[in-house]
Amino acid sequence: MEKKNLKELKVSAIKEGTVIDHIPARSLFKVISILELQKMETQITIGYNFESKKLGQKGIIKISDKFLSQKDLNKIALFAPEAKINIIRNYKVIEKNVVQVPDSIEGIVKCMNPKCITNNEDVKTKFTVIEKKNVTLKCKYCEKITDQEHFEMK
Amino acid sequence: MKNKSLVSIHDYSKTDYLRIMDLAEEFERNPRNYGNLLTGKVVATLFFEPSTRTRLSFESAVQRLGGRIIGFADSSSSSVSKGETLKDTIKTVSQYSDLIVMRHPIEGSARWASEVSDVPIVNAGDGANQHPTQCLLDLYTMKQTQGKLDNLIITMVGDLKYGRTVHSLIQAMLYFSPSFHFVSPEELKMPNEYKMFLKEKKIPFKEHHDLSEVLKISDIIYVTRVQRERFSDPIEYEKVKNAFVLKNSMLEDTKPGLKILHPLPRVNEINEDVDTNKKAYYFRQALNGVYTRMAIISSILGLK
Numbered sequence: 001m002e003k004k005n006l007k008e009l010k011v012s013a014i015k016e017g018t019v020i021d022h023i024p025a026r027s028l029f030k031v032i033s034i035l036e037l038q039k040m041e042t043q044i045t046i047g048y049n050f051e052s053k054k055l056g057q058k059g060i061i062k063i064s065d066k067f068l069s070q071k072d073l074n075k076i077a078l079f080a081p082e083a084k085i086n087i088i089r090n091y092k093v094i095e096k097n098v099v100q101v102p103d104s105i106e107g108i109v110k111c112m113n114p115k116c117i118t119n120n121e122d123v124k125t126k127f128t129v130i131e132k133k134n135v136t137l138k139c140k141y142c143e144k145i146t147d148q149e150h151f152e153m154k
Numbered sequence: 155m156k157n158k159s160l161v162s163i164h165d166y167s168k169t170d171y172l173r174i175m176d177l178a179e180e181f182e183r184n185p186r187n188y189g190n191l192l193t194g195k196v197v198a199t200l201f202f203e204p205s206t207r208t209r210l211s212f213e214s215a216v217q218r219l220g221g222r223i224i225g226f227a228d229s230s231s232s233s234v235s236k237g238e239t240l241k242d243t244i245k246t247v248s249q250y251s252d253l254i255v256m257r258h259p260i261e262g263s264a265r266w267a268s269e270v271s272d273v274p275i276v277n278a279g280d281g282a283n284q285h286p287t288q289c290l291l292d293l294y295t296m297k298q299t300q301g302k303l304d305n306l307i308i309t310m311v312g313d314l315k316y317g318r319t320v321h322s323l324i325q326a327m328l329y330f331s332p333s334f335h336f337v338s339p340e341e342l343k344m345p346n347e348y349k350m351f352l353k354e355k356k357i358p359f360k361e362h363h364d365l366s367e368v369l370k371i372s373d374i375i376y377v378t379r380v381q382r383e384r385f386s387d388p389i390e391y392e393k394v395k396n397a398f399v400l401k402n403s404m405l406e407d408t409k410p411g412l413k414i415l416h417p418l419p420r421v422n423e424i425n426e427d428v429d430t431n432k433k434a435y436y437f438r439q440a441l442n443g444v445y446t447r448m449a450i451i452s453s454i455l456g457l458k
Contacts (some may be wrong), residue, residue: 061246117262121239141262142283143162145347 011047017064017087019093020073025049027079028059030153034075034108035061035068042066070097075108077101078135078151096111101132109137112150116142123154155458159268159275163286163322168329169334175294177449177458178442185218188380188448191457194222198251199225200243202258207418208278211256211440212287215447224251236255241270246274253455274454283285284320288417292448295439296374299413301410302458310334311398312378312423314344319417319453324348334359335368339383365398368410375400377416377423401455402427403410415439 022032028048035045052058064138073085077099087095105127111118118141119124127137127146137146163200166174181188196206197216201209204227213223226232233243240263247254248271256267256280263408264277264284265307279285297303308318308327312334312440324334336359337345341448343361369375377400385391399422400414416424428434452458 075265087457111262115259115261117240117260117266120260121241121266123262139262139263144279146316148352 011045011081013091014062014064014088015091017066018068022082023059023080025056025059026056042107054080063086066071074100074102101135104128107154110141110152110154113142113144113145155453157274161264161268161277162284162287163289163326174290174449175297176232178294182445188219190220191452192219196223196251197221198247198254200256201227202229204228205257211433212447213442214444219448221388241261244271258428285318287447288319289326291443292323294446300373303330306332306373307376308332309372310376311337313342314338315342317378328355336363337365348381375414379421379423399423401425402431405433
């Protein structure tokens with residue numbers, strides 16, 4: 001019980017909003033950027049390099065008074081596939097969700113083919129997800145494959 | 155197919171392939187009937203990198219159908235040299251024409267063009283990616299020479315690693331139960347992703363290092379050029395450059411119906427003494443390119 005309280009102290013609880021937990025620490029800032037948190041005006045608490053049995057070090061984001069859609073949250077699946085989403089109302093978790101890798105992805109990552117049009121002109125990347133476990137993307141333009149190891153933010 | 159761009163071989167279904175082949179055959183049989191099919195139509199040929207053979211083949215196809223052509227043969231004579239984006243060039247030319255044929259060194263450029271253009275795009279090669287009209291003309295040629303496309307034994311020779319024509323052909327043949335033999339230097343072997351594709355689709359294939367092993371059993375020998383610049387070690391190139399040359403003497407005891415295809419240009423991978431052999435079909439294959447492109451353009455414009 002005591003241990004739990006200590007953990008809670010690390011990041012204060014929110015009354016209403018969305019909590020994104022189990023973000024690999026190295027991906028935290030990518031997730032912030034993908035969700036465009038810098039543009040939000042509500043209160044946001046961000047925790048970085050927290051200990052995690054599963055991930056080693058993790059990040060956590062608590063967004064007050066905002067309920068992000070599953071579609072938006074799925075965008076972070078490329079960088080935080082094990083992220084847990086908690087919807088909070090009146091300090092209570094009323095809904096728990098996991099992120100799901102979508103069938104197609106627009107923007108977010110670069111195509112790893114340097115000769116692809118998306119790396120040569122101002123063209124937004126578009127991918128079909130051909131493998132969801134070890135996420136593998138096929139570029140809709142050059143038809144080349146970009147795999148998890150080579151994900152780079154667009 | 156009407157008003158639909160042809161960017162990748164995956165844009166067409168088996169029915170579309172068969173339709174294009176039937177139409178190409180009709181154009182070949184009765185060329186005089188279609189001299190005015192494209193009257194009043196303007197086709198733009200935008201070649202951001204030079205490819206004389208492909209451009210002339212498309213232009214010949216349009217002219218034979220009575221259409222008109224605008225365009226450029228390399229980007230130095232276009233506004234690209236002034237820094238215009240591809241998007242702006244395509245958007246502008248799509249105001250002037252009914253269909254755009256484009257070749258561009260950047261991969262995916264044709265798909266992007268099809269998204270910004272007001273008229274359909276036909277991809278005449280986007281870097282190492284796709285060249286779908288070449289693939290369709292290869293299908294047409296195989297069907298023409300063998301009387302069918304099903305159950306053919308196809309041997310591919312040369313650069314199987316970088317050759318986009320062989321990759322497209324493998325994927326397009328999926329519908330016709332082929333068996334493949336791949337003959338190439340070690341450095342230019344068929345990439346794993348295509349071998350995985352064949353395994354997944356249960357299409358039999360075998361890899362060889364010696365051409366003579368498979369000549370006698372093949373219905374089609376599809377030869378591609380082995381380019382010196384593909385080799386990291388020039389000594390390796392010197393070692394293999396003559397190992398995959400097809401000579402007339404090697405064609406004895408091959409199947410009577412065997413035909414030798416090549417997307418051209420040829421350098422030395424098919425000896426010139428093969429040219430007079432009835433089994434050599436690569437120049438005729440080039441002519442088929444014109445009929446196939448006539449079929450593609452008229453289908454997209456909804457005229458046939």
